[in-house]
Amino acid sequence: MFLPGHYPDRVTTAPERTDDRLPAADRLGLRTRIALHAGRLAGGLSRRLGRGSGVVVRGRVVLALDPDALSALASGRRSVVITGTNGKSTTTRLVAAALGGSVATNSTGANMGPGIVSALDDCDARSAVLEADELHVPSVMRATRPEVVVALNLTRDQLDRTHEVSRTSQVWARAFTAQPGVVVVANAADPHVADAASSGRPIWVDPGLRWTEDASVCPRCGAVLDWSQPGAGSGTEALSRWSCRCGFAMPTPDYALTADGVRLPDGAHLAFDLRLPGEVNRGNAIFAIAAAVALGVPAEQAADRVGAVEVVDGRYATLDLDGRQAPLLLAKNPAGWAAALSMIPDDAVMAIGINARIADGTDTSWLWDVPFERLAGRVVGATGDRRDDLAVRLHYAGATPVVEADLVRLAHLLPEGPMVVAANYTAFREMRRYVEGGLNA
Amino acid sequence: MPGPGTSAVRIVHVYPNLLGTYGDAGNAIVLCARLRLRELPCELIVVEPGQALPREGDVYLLGGGEDAKQTAAVQMMREDGALVAAAGRGAAVVGICAGYQLLGTTFLGVGGIPTEGLGLLDVTTGRLERRAVGNVLARAAAGVVGPEGEPLPDLIGFENHGGATVLGSAARPLGIMEIGVGNGVPSTTGQATEGAVQGSVFGTYLHGPALALNPALADLILSTATGPLGPIDDTLPEALRRHRRLHVLPATERAGRVRSVVKLLRRKDSAPSGASATLSGR
Ligand SMILES: [Zn+2]
Numbered sequence: 001m002f003l004p005g006h007y008p009d010r011v012t013t014a015p016e017r018t019d020d021r022l023p024a025a026d027r028l029g030l031r032t033r034i035a036l037h038a039g040r041l042a043g044g045l046s047r048r049l050g051r052g053s054g055v056v057v058r059g060r061v062v063l064a065l066d067p068d069a070l071s072a073l074a075s076g077r078r079s080v081v082i083t084g085t086n087g088k089s090t091t092t093r094l095v096a097a098a099l100g101g102s103v104a105t106n107s108t109g110a111n112m113g114p115g116i117v118s119a120l121d122d123c124d125a126r127s128a129v130l131e132a133d134e135l136h137v138p139s140v141m142r143a144t145r146p147e148v149v150v151a152l153n154l155t156r157d158q159l160d161r162t163h164e165v166s167r168t169s170q171v172w173a174r175a176f177t178a179q180p181g182v183v184v185v186a187n188a189a190d191p192h193v194a195d196a197a198s199s200g201r202p203i204w205v206d207p208g209l210r211w212t213e214d215a216s217v218c219p220r221c222g223a224v225l226d227w228s229q230p231g232a233g234s235g236t237e238a239l240s241r242w243s244c245r246c247g248f249a250m251p252t253p254d255y256a257l258t259a260d261g262v263r264l265p266d267g268a269h270l271a272f273d274l275r276l277p278g279e280v281n282r283g284n285a286i287f288a289i290a291a292a293v294a295l296g297v298p299a300e301q302a303a304d305r306v307g308a309v310e311v312v313d314g315r316y317a318t319l320d321l322d323g324r325q326a327p328l329l330l331a332k333n334p335a336g337w338a339a340a341l342s343m344i345p346d347d348a349v350m351a352i353g354i355n356a357r358i359a360d361g362t363d364t365s366w367l368w369d370v371p372f373e374r375l376a377g378r379v380v381g382a383t384g385d386r387r388d389d390l391a392v393r394l395h396y397a398g399a400t401p402v403v404e405a406d407l408v409r410l411a412h413l414l415p416e417g418p419m420v421v422a423a424n425y426t427a428f429r430e431m432r433r434y435v436e437g438g439l440n441a
Numbered sequence: 442m443p444g445p446g447t448s449a450v451r452i453v454h455v456y457p458n459l460l461g462t463y464g465d466a467g468n469a470i471v472l473c474a475r476l477r478l479r480e481l482p483c484e485l486i487v488v489e490p491g492q493a494l495p496r497e498g499d500v501y502l503l504g505g506g507e508d509a510k511q512t513a514a515v516q517m518m519r520e521d522g523a524l525v526a527a528a529g530r531g532a533a534v535v536g537i538c539a540g541y542q543l544l545g546t547t548f549l550g551v552g553g554i555p556t557e558g559l560g561l562l563d564v565t566t567g568r569l570e571r572r573a574v575g576n577v578l579a580r581a582a583a584g585v586v587g588p589e590g591e592p593l594p595d596l597i598g599f600e601n602h603g604g605a606t607v608l609g610s611a612a613r614p615l616g617i618m619e620i621g622v623g624n625g626v627p628s629t630t631g632q633a634t635e636g637a638v639q640g641s642v643f644g645t646y647l648h649g650p651a652l653a654l655n656p657a658l659a660d661l662i663l664s665t666a667t668g669p670l671g672p673i674d675d676t677l678p679e680a681l682r683r684h685r686r687l688h689v690l691p692a693t694e695r696a697g698r699v700r701s702v703v704k705l706l707r708r709k710d711s712a713p714s715g716a717s718a719t720l721s722g723r
Contacts, residue, residue: 164507216459217458222509224459224491365467367467367650368470368649368653388680389681389684391680392653392677392678395677395678396467396474397470401677
């Protein structure tokens with residue numbers, strides 16, 4: 001059906017060439033061009049049928065017709081791959097900003113082969129900043145030959161999918177060993193990430209937060225890790241460091257988060273401001289700065305660009321709940337929730353939405369791994385499919401839950417004060433759709 | 442043992458770093474909160490590997506964990522000795538998933554090797570053919586009653602395990618399965634059972650925060666230390682149990698029925714297989 005003669009001449013549709021663009025003509029082989037064309041048609045069809053954005057369908061069709069399409073599309077680019085359980089999308093956005101100029105990126109969060117194919121087909125920028133699912137790191141690295149990989153963290157996610165942190169760490173280690181030239185910007189405070197990154201050329205980052213729940217035993221020898229040692233230095237650098245009796249211990253960070261900025265590898269301090277909220281995003285920001293510096297961007301310039309980022313894929317968007325404004329936060333697992341709760345000001349009124357659909361994990365036990373005790377003594381809204389699970393958790397944490405399925409009604413029921421809404425994955429998606437679609441009608 | 446109004450009830454959370462996979466800390470939170478809501482003092486003692494277990498605990502909680510951690514934990518508890526001694530003087534011991542298995546006489550440890558448990562429950566654990574993951578409903582087994590002889594309400598929870606557990610004559614099941622897999626091995630009377638109880642030692646596959654969903658079971662465990670406890674406001678836990686019954690469990694049951702039909706259809710063109718669960722390693 002898609003014969004060569006039917007394929008439109010790519011030169012006529014290519015954007016204007018500039019320095020940061022790839023040469024358009026003849027860059028891709030005939031087979032790849034046919035596959036891309038078929039993919040665009042399938043993606044467009046899927047979108048018109050109302051099956052979502054069509055990004056993934058499009059990439060799947062391309063890869064079915066040309067399994068090497070991703071390497072062909074990535075060839076000639078300077079790529080950065082970002083992976084980890086938490087903060088991938090935000091950090092991808094921050095790295096793309098830090099590099100400056102035109103950047104190809106899978107900003108929609110479709111972070112496996114098909115999504116990345118679509119992103120690279122849409123933009124012929126020389127720089128590519130790609131979010132990759134943890135378990136797809138080897139295949140994405142093989143195809144895109146990145147110069148830098150950012151390895152953020154490894155915590156349990158979607159618990160009933162038997163997702164094992166140590167297994168993922170081994171998958172990464174093999175991928176890093178297979179490409180000895182790649183620079184791995186890695187979280188030194190996460191033992192599983194540190195273990196994997198030691199197989200590559202690591203640049204160590206200490207993002208300031210500590211999440212010890214998934215790192216109780218040494219990834220190398222299985223002994224119980226010691227988290228009691230304070231670090232050297234002041235502020236964040238005084239946070240606990242981990243070590244094991246086998247000799248494996250937290251590497252000395254090249255970049256470390258400080259109270260108002262980052263300590264750079266040469267020991268200099270660089271202060272920066274961030275528009276995105278929360279301590280966890282200051283950590284993500286220094287991963288982005290480190291990645292940009294590894295690609296030749298001066299640290300000051302990277303920090304300025306990162307500081308200007310405001311919104312990441314609607315993640316820090318503000319909901320208008322019948323006149324009551326509330327920023328909306330996404331948290332997908334206990335580590336993400338601990339980070340989200342740390343962003344909530346003391347005077348804020350919080351509403352929380354919890355679902356337990358397939359994409360969230362159908363078991364709600366993880367609610368008990370979240371430190372909701374931080375909300376003790378406060379009135380907290382509970383919504384989402386599993387609002388009753390959440391209400392029991394909040395009750396035993398010493399908070400007073402207000403249980404209500406309808407988010408707008410909940411906003412009316414909660415006490416006065418600045419309101420913040422946080423939700424897990426599918427609840428978050430529904431809230432955005434609900435507020436965008438139904439409210440002002 | 443302290444009665445109400447005397448010294449604090451001591452809840453010991455055993456090695457959460459090793460046995461604490463899925464929100465297991467919730468059970469300690471629930472037990473303490475249910476005492477405090479009655480204005481009874483509670484002392485929560487969290488013991489990590491390397492620290493000695495207290496000898497004077499009233500309730501010892503053991504959560505779930507991977508094979509390697511389960512094996513490491515059982516060795517440490519045996520060397521420490523306090524838990525077995527406490528069970529001997531009638532303190533409550535509650536094991537969830539891996540914690541349940543290691544309270545038995547044998548379980549499958551690292552690499553599927555049969556490993557000696559603490560022997561506080563007369564149960565042995567092998568492997569299920571197919572991992573059991575999903576919501577669970579079980580009615581309380583005969584003889585499982587509250588502190589004043591009242592029958593315990595149904596057990597509701599979520600299971601996620603690969604263990605097939607056989608009960609010996611000294612242990613009694615905690616529940617009879619309505620929805621879910623539970624112990625995975627039919628009892629001598631052919632009933633599908635869940636968990637085990639032997640004196641004040643409890644084991645269950647209702648994983649993670651099982652006591653959050655089963656307030657009566659939580660109070661039964663507490664009452665081993667305090668004697669019968671007065672009622673408290675359980676509106677929220679009851680609403681959660683109702684939600685599971687009306688909205689969550691029916692879907693699990695439907696999915697289970699589809700699975701059994703598929704299994705039946707498959708059986709017609711292949712040799713019939715035996716029980717749905719078999720023991721390996723023996
Ligand atoms: Zn070690």
